[in-house]
Amino acid sequence: MSSPQLSLEDAQARMLALVEPLAAETVTPEAAVGRYVATPLVAQRTQPPADLSAMDGYAVAGQGPWQRVGESRCGAPFEGSIAPGECVRISTGAIMPDGGERVLLQEDAEVSGETVTALEDPPTGKHIRRKAFEFSPGDVLLEAGTRIGPAALALVRSSGNAQVAVHARPTLAIFDSGDELASDPTECARHQIPASNGAMLAALASSLPCTIRTGAPLPDQLDAIVAALEANADADMIVLTGGASVGDHDLARPALEAVGAELNFWKVAMKPGKPLMVARRGKQLVLGLPGNPVSAFVTGFLFMLPALRKLSGAHSCLPTALPLPLAADCPPGGVRREFLRAEWTPQGLVPLVEQDSSALLSLSKAHALIDRPAHGDGTKAGTSVPAFLVENP
Template identity: 45%
Template sequence: MSLLPVAEAQARLFALAEPVAVETVPLVEAAGRWAAEDVIALRSQPSADLSAMDGYAIRFADLPGPWRVIGESAAGKGFPGSIGAGEAVRIFTGAPLADSADTVLIQEEATRDGIQLTLSVEGPAARGQHVRRAGSDFALDDRLIAAGDRLTPARIGLAAIGGHGALAVRRRLKVALISTGDELVPPGAPITGTQLPSSNAVTLGALLGDLPVDIIEGGIVPDRLDALAAAFDAARHADVIVTTGGASVGDHDLVRPALEAAGATLDFWKIAMKPGKPLMAGRLDAAVTLGLPGNPVSAFATAMLFLRPLIARLGGSSAPLPTVHTATLETTLPETGGRAEFLRGIWASGRVRPAASQDSAALVALASANVLILRPPHAPAAPAGEIVEILPIT
């Protein structure tokens, strides 16, 4: 099977499954998910003309005063009447304007003696000064959030002030994480000989921490066909089954035959990217299977390019692929071969440089990086000062 370009592999991965079912949940539970339908304003905001400052509601035509203060308007409790010529109403931020008032004279611009109010400085320059007009933020029936948009904290607040207490979203996804390898032991466990602490599962769990997923801990599975097939069978009710390790072609790389033994079908295997060539994707019943490399950096890079976008796609995102930015190179990069390269980099003030080590097992370099530098296949050497594409590390 030939190496697939990254973009083609992402498209084929997305084609393996449709977004999951829709449910309606309270706003606090909708945070971090993607809107399953357009969110329409059930009210206008503001619903009336409101004061943007503490001061006095007046008629602009009555400038430069003086005025007689006839009452007060506070947020949630407006002045019940209207104002006439030469009259003013004490008003506070967020309070509705009295009928006939069209401007706010801020308190720093006025001098008050009892009910008498006079202008102490120049005053408002135009009608409507310091007034938030009704519907100036949004109007009844406006679209506030588009289907497929991520429900960020600000959008949750927008939905709330738009009159919603619950939203239609895709349900949370179940993601099974399975680590493979006879050499692995749980993090923090005693180590003997050439054993290795298992880091990929906890790394991927943290990488998915901001997404609407429930992690199913598949544990560490030894390099035995029967053990792997049993692990896949136990995880077949997940939405996504993720393995790390065992996806290459060595005698102990058994993920592919174990998946097939469990009844899975393979869609593609091997990607034209570095690090991360041995990546496989397929289906096991309704679950999407994603086999990531075992080297920690390779697992991280492929998860950034494939696992997170897959979660976003299944969760209903209208733009599941990561956002690419640009930066200016600080140092020269060598030419690339036949695979796209994703270099760990340090990005600051619009400039980027590669991390000291690009070894696929070097976690110190990955931990110090904040971007991946994207280099296309067969690219010539890039000199310092050239603009390159970067992918911020989540």
């Protein structure tokens, strides 16, 4: 049965429409790191809780010179108020004394005994962090679907939240398939190669909040693939690499049919990665990715990760292409939209010479995938092209 080739965007949209975010659960802020907020996070306290000094120096009132009458330190504020002509020594982050109008920087102050004179007098309100300039109780700080990283973790805690609602972690099962695959990379017969796609995809998925299951490579036997699918019927998502085409030994499709999965599409107009199966079994999403390692990586990046983000509750699931300059010429495009491996240099992106879909050495050197349109013209060095970062330079 023939099947039309979908554009990348149409295929991604159809796949994402098949899944819904998992239910919410409440955890500590530390346990929420890397996960996505399920309901808007609301501030429980005021930040800052009072007017604070933004610099080390002197909190002054009125015009100088000023008489120093005390000190305000972090955790030990000055008690009372200051009158015009008075000042207190103050530290960065310390509470401003009542009556303090501005902060005279330490380096702009001349001190003689208890008398402080300004070398340069700042205007009223200078170097003061006003009470509640960041947030007040009831303010929404993180929208639903926001990922909690290190900075957001600090925000959650500083906002007075001891618990945060996040989406549950999806369970992902990943399997290599193919008679040519060996589990032990040190023990390969002449007709074998080490299994690597499953480990690669598991490493790729580990950047997201999910529980990952892997197993030994599956042989090209329908009953073995069906058994693996059945054994992981409780997983939220299954990724099967290899067997996604339509050859005599490509068994992903018949295996999916055997377990009652409904095939949604299996051809995408892209290179690498044209044979790509997307199916659903109940609420479970099943992806059949190509067996060639580069194809598996590219489709994992463009399909597996977005699906995991959707399951995890992200409000933005798809990767963003950035305009990055070329440091070398890029050849004309072919008949399909292509994702070229490229290395980042201080001068810009350099497309790697080897673009074969089996070449792991060039994939390991790639920092980005250049998104080159079908039938596109060659692009000269210095021109910016859309590219997805897949590895930090």
